[in-house]
Amino acid sequence: MLRRFLAEDFTVSKRQLGALLLGIGVVALLVALISFVGQGPRLVQVPGAAGGVVSALVGLTLLPLGDMPA
Amino acid sequence: MIAERLSHPAELALSRTVHRALMGLALVLLLGHLAVYVHYAVGLMRFPFDYDQGEGFELVDTILLSKGEWPYRDNEVYPFYASNYPPLFHVLLVPFAWVFGPEYWYGRLMGFVGTLITATAIGVMVYREERQRPVAVLAGLAFLASNYVYHIGPLFRQHMTMVMFETLAVMVLAPAPALTDARQRRRRLGLGLLLLLAAGYTKQHAIATCLAAFAFLFLRNPRRCLVWGAAFAAVGGGLFLWINWATDGQWWTNVIAANVNEYYPAQYVGLLRQWLRLHGALILLAALFALYELYFARLSLYTVWWILAGLSTVLSGKWGAGDSYFTTTIAATCVLAGLAAARTLRGGWTLPDHALARRLEKAVRPWKRNSAATAALTGAVVPLLFVWYALSVVKMPTEGRFFGWLSDRLGLSSSYGARYAFYDSAGWTQGYASIGHVPSQTDINNGWRIVDIVRAFDRPVMSEEAAFSLRAGRDVITNPTQLKNLYENGLFDPTALVEALRAQEFGAVIFRAQFYPLPVLDAVYEAYYPAQTIPMNGFAYEIWLPGPPAEQRAALARALESVRPGQRREIALTLPFDQALAWRWHALTYHGWEADRDKPQPSGEGGTCIVSDFRRGERLLSVELCPDDAASRLILSG
Numbered sequence: 045m046l047r048r049f050l051a052e053d054f055t056v057s058k059r060q061l062g063a064l065l066l067g068i069g070v071v072a073l074l075v076a077l078i079s080f081v082g083q084g085p086r087l088v089q090v091p092g093a094a095g096g097v098v099s100a101l102v103g104l105t106l107l108p109l110g111d112m113p114a
Numbered sequence: 115m116i117a118e119r120l121s122h123p124a125e126l127a128l129s130r131t132v133h134r135a136l137m138g139l140a141l142v143l144l145l146g147h148l149a150v151y152v153h154y155a156v157g158l159m160r161f162p163f164d165y166d167q168g169e170g171f172e173l174v175d176t177i178l179l180s181k182g183e184w185p186y187r188d189n190e191v192y193p194f195y196a197s198n199y200p201p202l203f204h205v206l207l208v209p210f211a212w213v214f215g216p217e218y219w220y221g222r223l224m225g226f227v228g229t230l231i232t233a234t235a236i237g238v239m240v241y242r243e244e245r246q247r248p249v250a251v252l253a254g255l256a257f258l259a260s261n262y263v264y265h266i267g268p269l270f271r272q273h274m275t276m277v278m279f280e281t282l283a284v285m286v287l288a289p290a291p292a293l294t295d296a297r298q299r300r301r302r303l304g305l306g307l308l309l310l311l312a313a314g315y316t317k318q319h320a321i322a323t324c325l326a327a328f329a330f331l332f333l334r335n336p337r338r339c340l341v342w343g344a345a346f347a348a349v350g351g352g353l354f355l356w357i358n359w360a361t362d363g364q365w366w367t368n369v370i371a372a373n374v375n376e377y378y379p380a381q382y383v384g385l386l387r388q389w390l391r392l393h394g395a396l397i398l399l400a401a402l403f404a405l406y407e408l409y410f411a412r413l414s415l416y417t418v419w420w421i422l423a424g425l426s427t428v429l430s431g432k433w434g435a436g437d438s439y440f441t442t443t444i445a446a447t448c449v450l451a452g453l454a455a456a457r458t459l460r461g462g463w464t465l466p467d468h469a470l471a472r473r474l475e476k477a478v479r480p481w482k483r484n485s486a487a488t489a490a491l492t493g494a495v496v497p498l499l500f501v502w503y504a505l506s507v508v509k510m511p512t513e514g515r516f517f518g519w520l521s522d523r524l525g526l527s528s529s530y531g532a533r534y535a536f537y538d539s540a541g542w543t544q545g546y547a548s549i550g551h552v553p554s555q556t557d558i559n560n561g562w563r564i565v566d567i568v569r570a571f572d573r574p575v576m577s578e579e580a581a582f583s584l585r586a587g588r589d590v591i592t593n594p595t596q597l598k599n600l601y602e603n604g605l606f607d608p609t610a611l612v613e614a615l616r617a618q619e620f621g622a623v624i625f626r627a628q629f630y631p632l633p634v635l636d637a638v639y640e641a642y643y644p645a646q647t648i649p650m651n652g653f654a655y656e657i658w659l660p661g662p663p664a665e666q667r668a669a670l671a672r673a674l675e676s677v678r679p680g681q682r683r684e685i686a687l688t689l690p691f692d693q694a695l696a697w698r699w700h701a702l703t704y705h706g707w708e709a710d711r712d713k714p715q716p717s718g719e720g721g722t723c724i725v726s727d728f729r730r731g732e733r734l735l736s737v738e739l740c741p742d743d744a745a746s747r748l749i750l751s752g
Contacts, residue, residue, distance in 0.1 A: 050337045061333065061413075087377040091428040102408070109468060113412050114333045 061114040062106030069100025129490035136497035137248055143504035144252060147259035150510050153517075155226045155268035157552030159219040163561040163581040165651060166549055167626065169270040170580025171197065171593050173216055176204040177584075180211035186357070186364040189600060193574070194592045194611050196368045198599070201357075202315040203272030216584045221270030228278035229267040233257045235281045236448045239288065239416065244456030252500050253452025260444050261392055261507050261540040262437045265550040272317050273438045279313035280323040281445050287327055288415040291334035303331075303338075307346050314350060318373065322426030323442060326419040333413060372599045375433040382431030384543035389427070389440050392540055393447060395503035400450035403457075410465055410474070416453065420446035434595060436545040455496045461489065509538045511552055533652040553651055560650045561585075564624065567646075567657055571621025576638075578626045591620065594629045601631035612637040616664060623658040640667065643700040645693070661697045662687045670748065674705050677735065677752040685748045691741035695724060698739055698748060702728050707735065 048054060056064075076092030079085065106114075164170045175185040175197045185197035185204070197204075203224070210220035237254030241247060257263060267274050287306030293299040310327055313320035328346075331339035358365040390397060404417045423443040430439035457463055465471040481488045512521040512528045513535035521527070526537040536551035561581070568575045568586040576591040577583050583590045592611070600606035608631050614620065615637035623638050630638075642658035649655070661667060666687055673683035687694050699709065710727035717725040723740035736751040 050340070052335070052337065054337065055335060056333045085377060086379055087428070087431070090379050091382075095425065095428075106408070109409065109470070112466060112468065 056114045058106045058109035058112045058114050062103045062109070065099045065103030065106065067103075069096045069098070069103055072096030072099060126486060126490075129493055132490075133493035133497065136494055136501065137252075140252055140497045140500035140504060141248070141255070143501060144255035144259050147264075147504060147507065148255060150517075151258055151264050151267065153511070154264065154550065154552055155222070158268045159222045159226075161553040161558065162218060162585070163558075163650070164218075164579040165553065166269050166271065166547065167579065167629075168595065169218065169221070170584060170590070171596075172199070172204065172221060172270050172272065173218060173584065174580050174590050174593075175199070175201070176207045176211050176221065177216050179204050180208045184357075184361045184364070186361040186368045188362075188364060189368075189593075189597055189606050190608075190610055192591075192610075192614070193589050194597065195590060196364060196593060196596055198368050198372050198593070198596050199272055199317060200315045200369060202312055203275045203317075206275070218270050218581070222268045225266075225271060225274045226268040228275045229258060229263055232274070232278045232281045232445055235278075235285045236445060236452065239285050239449050240452035240456055242289075243453055244460065244462065246456035246459055249452055249456040249459065249496075252455070252497075253448045256396060256451065256500065256503060257445055257448040259504060259507050260441075261509055261538060261550075262389075262440055262444060264507075264509060265547055266438045266441060271438075273319070273441065276313050276317040276320050277441050277445055279309050279316055280320055280442055283307075283309035283313060283323065283327065284415055284419050284446075284449075287330070291331065291338070303342055307342060311346070311350055311353075315353065318369065319426065319429070319439065319442070322422045323419060326422040327415065329422065330413070330415040330418045333418070367600070367605055368596065371603060371605055372596060373432075374603055375435075375599055376602070378431050378433065378544070380431075381435075381543075381545040382428055385430050385437055385440065385545050386427065388437075388540055388543050388546060389443075392506050393444065393503065395499040395506065396447050396451040399454040399499060400447045403450045403454035406454075406463070410471055416446065416449050420450050430545060434599065436547055438547075451499075455499070458492045458496055461485070507539060509536070509540070509550055511535055512537050514552075530652065548652075551652070557650050560648050560655075564648055564650070564655055564657070567622065568624075573619060573621035575622045575624060576615070576620040577624035578629065579624070582624060592630070592634075597634065598629055598631050601633075606631065608633045616641050618642070618660040618663070620660075622660070625656040625658065626653050639700075639704050643697040645696055659693065661701060662689050662694070667701070670701060671705060673750050674702075674707070674735075677750050679752045681752045683750045685750075686742070687746045687748055689746060690744055691739065691746045694739055694746040694748070698737060702737065706730050710734070 072092050073096035076089050076096060079088040079092065158165055174195070178185045178197075179201060185195075185201070187196045189196045207221055207224060210217070214220060233254035236257050237250040240253045241250035244250075258267075263274070283306050286302055286309060290299055290302040290306060293302065306327065310320065310324050314324060324346075328339055328343055331342060354365075400420060404420055407413050407417045420443070423446045427440050427443055429435055430437065465475050508526070510521060510526065511517040512526060518535075521537060528535045529538045529541070530536055530548065530551070534551035538550055540546060542548055562585075564582045565585040568577070568582045568588060574589045574591050575583060575586075578594050580590045597606055597608070597611075601608060612633050615623075615634065618641055623642050625638075628635055638658060641661060641664070643661050644656050645659040646657040647654045648657065666685060669685045673685060677683050689697060702709075707728040707730045710729050712727055714724045714726035717723045717738055718740050723738050725736060725738040728735045728737055733752075738749040738751070740747045740749070
C-alpha cells in the first residue's frame with residue numbers, strides 16, 4: 045500500500061481527500077474541546093471548532109465521489 | 115420567450131453591446147481606483163516621516179543590514195532595539211540604502227511596485243488558463259482596487275512584497291505537476307519553491323501559501339511532495355538555523371517567540387465581516403469556482419491557495435495584526451474570481467459523470483438549451499459583479515483641486531472628520547488601519563519641527579517612531595511594540611531601560627500611541643513630563659521632557675507622603691519656573707493627587723508665584739511654585 049502511495053503515478057482521489065478532511069476535522073474538534081476544557085488559548089478554541097466542523101462536513105460529502113482524482 | 119428574443123440577431127447584437135458597455139464601465143471604474151492608488155502612493159513617497167507606525171523600524175533594519183549588522187539583537191542593552199521580521203525585504207533595499215541613505219521613498223516604492231507585479235501575475239494566471247484578456251485585466255485591477263491593498267501597498271512594510279512572492283510562486287507552481295517533460299517540471303518546481311522561500315523570509319505569514327503549495331503537490335503526487343518538501347525544509351530550515359546561530363539565538367526570540375500575542379476573536383470577526391462586505395462580489399465568484407473544483411473537477415493550486423489563505427486570516431485577530439492579513443486571500447480571490455468570470459463568459463464549464471454532477475446537469479439543462487439567453491445573461495452579470503465590487507471599495511481623498519471637486523460631486527465626505535480628508539467605504543473595525551489619506555505640507559512641516567526638537571538635545575531621544583531620530587542623525591532607541599510583545603511573553607527584562615529612563619539618559623521621549631511595556635511607561639511618567647503636543651498625520655505626537663533630577667523627584671514623593679495639616683515642605687528644583695509649572699501638575703497627578711476645583715492663583719511677593727490646591731481622598735494640599743533665579747522652589751503646605 046505504501047509502495048502504491050509513493051508511486052510516480054499515484055494521485056489522491058476525492059474519496060481519500062474526503063477521509064483526510066474528515067480525520068482533520070475530528071482531530072481539530074478534539075483539540076478545540078481539550079483547549080476549551082483546559083482553558084487554553086482562544087485562538088485554538090473558536091477557529092478550531094468551526095474549522096473542524098466545516099472540514100468534517102466537506103470530507104463527508106467528498107466520500108461518495110469515489111476514485112475521481114482530487 | 116426571452117431565449118427566443120435573445121436568439122434574434124438584433125437582440126443578440128444588443129446583448130453584445132450591453133456586455134461591452136458593462137465591461138467598459140467596470141474597466142473605467144477600476145482604472146479610476148488605480149488612479150486614486152497611484153495618487154496616494156506618490157503622495158506617500160514624498161512624505162519623509164513614518165506614515166504608518168513601524169515603517170521607520172523597517173528602515174532601521176535596512177540600514178543595519180546595509181552595514182553588515184543583524185537587526186536581531188539583545189533588547190535588554192542599549193539601544194534596546196531588535197526587529198521582529200525576517201530580513202529579505204530589507205536585504206533587497208540595501209543597495210538603495212547604500213546610495214540614498216535612510217530614506218522612506220524606496221521602501222514605499224518597493225511595496226507599491228510589488229502590488230503592481232502581483233496584479234500583473236493575477237492577470238497572467240487568468241489569461242493563461244482561460245484566454246480572456248479583458249477579464250484578466252479586470253482581475254488584476256480588482257486586486258489593486260481593494261481598500262486593504264490600497265492603504266498597505268505603498269508603505270515601507272514587507273507585507274505586500276511577501277504577497278508578491280506568494281503570488282509569483284503560485285503562478286510558477288500551478289501548472290508544474292501537469293508537465294510531462296521532467297526537466298521542465300523540475301525547473302518550475304525549483305523556481306516556485308525558491309519564490310515560496312523568498313516569501314517566507316520576507317514575512318512569516320507566508321506559511322499559509324507554503325502549506326497550500328505542498329498540499330497541492332500532495333494531492334497530485336504524494337511522492338513528489340515528500341521529495342520536494344524535504345529539500346524545501348532542508349534549505350529553509352538550514353537558513354533558519356544559520357541565522358539563529360549567527361545572532362546568538364536572538365532570531366528565534368525576536369522573530370518567532372515575540373509574535374505569540376493575545377488573541378481577540380471579536381477583532382477577527384469584525385475584519386471578516388468587513389472583508390466579506392467589501393469583496394463580496396469577487397468572493398461569490400471565487401467560492402463558485404472553488405466549489406466546482408471541489409466536487410466536479412480536480413483541485414487546482416489556485417483553489418487550495420484560496421482556501422488555506424482564507425483560513426490563515428484567522429490570525430488577524432492577534433494583537434498587532436489586522437487587515438493586512440487578508441491581502442494574500444484577496445490576491446487568491448481575484449485569481450479565482452477572474453477564472454470563474456472568464457470561464458463563464460466563454461462557456462467553458464464541464465461536468466464529470468457522477469451522481470451529483472448528473473443532478474446538476476439536469477438542473478442546468480434548460481439554461482444549456484437556451485444558450486443564447488444564457489450567454490446574454492452571463493454577459494451582463496459577470497461585468498456587473500465587477501461593477502458591484504468597484505462600487506463597494508470606493509475610497510478617495512476629499513480635498514485637493516480634483517478630488518475635492520469629485521468627492522463633492524459624488525456626495526462623499528471624510529470618514530475621519532477633521533482628522534484628515536479621506537473617504538473610505540470600509541468604515542472602521544478593530545484591527546483596520548485608519549490610514550489612506552495623503553499627508554499635507556503641514557504634516558511635513560510639523561514632522562521637521564519634531565526633528566528640530568530631537569536635534570536640540572545632545573543626548574539620544576527615545577521616540578515611538580524612528581523617523582525623527584533618523585532624520586536628526588541620532589541613535590534609534592527601542593522598537594516599542596517589539597518590547598511590549600516580548601515583555602508580555604516574559605522574554606524582556608526592562609530593568610536596564612527603566613534605569614536609563616529614571617536617570618534621564620534620554621533628552622526627551624516622543625509618544626504616539628504609548629505601545630511600550632508597562633514598567634517602561636511608568637518610568638517615563640515618573641521621570642519625564644508632557645511638555646508639548648505636535649499634530650502630524652492625524653495623530654498627536656507628545657513631546658515629554660525630563661523633569662527634575664531623581665533626588666528632587668524622590669524628595670517630592672517623600673514630602674507628599676509625610677506632610678501633615680499645618681506642616682510645610684520646601685523643595686529646591688533645578689527646573690526653570692515655566693517648565694517646573696508643567697512638571698508640577700504632572701508629578702502630582704502621577705502620585706495620585708487631583709487638582710482641586712479652584713484655578714491656580716498668583717501668590718508671593720508681586721504675585722510671581724503660582725499656588726493651587728490638590729486633593730487625594732480626604733487629604734488637601736496647597737502647592738506653591740516660585741521662581742528662584744534660573745531655577746524654582748516648590749512649597750507644599752498640608
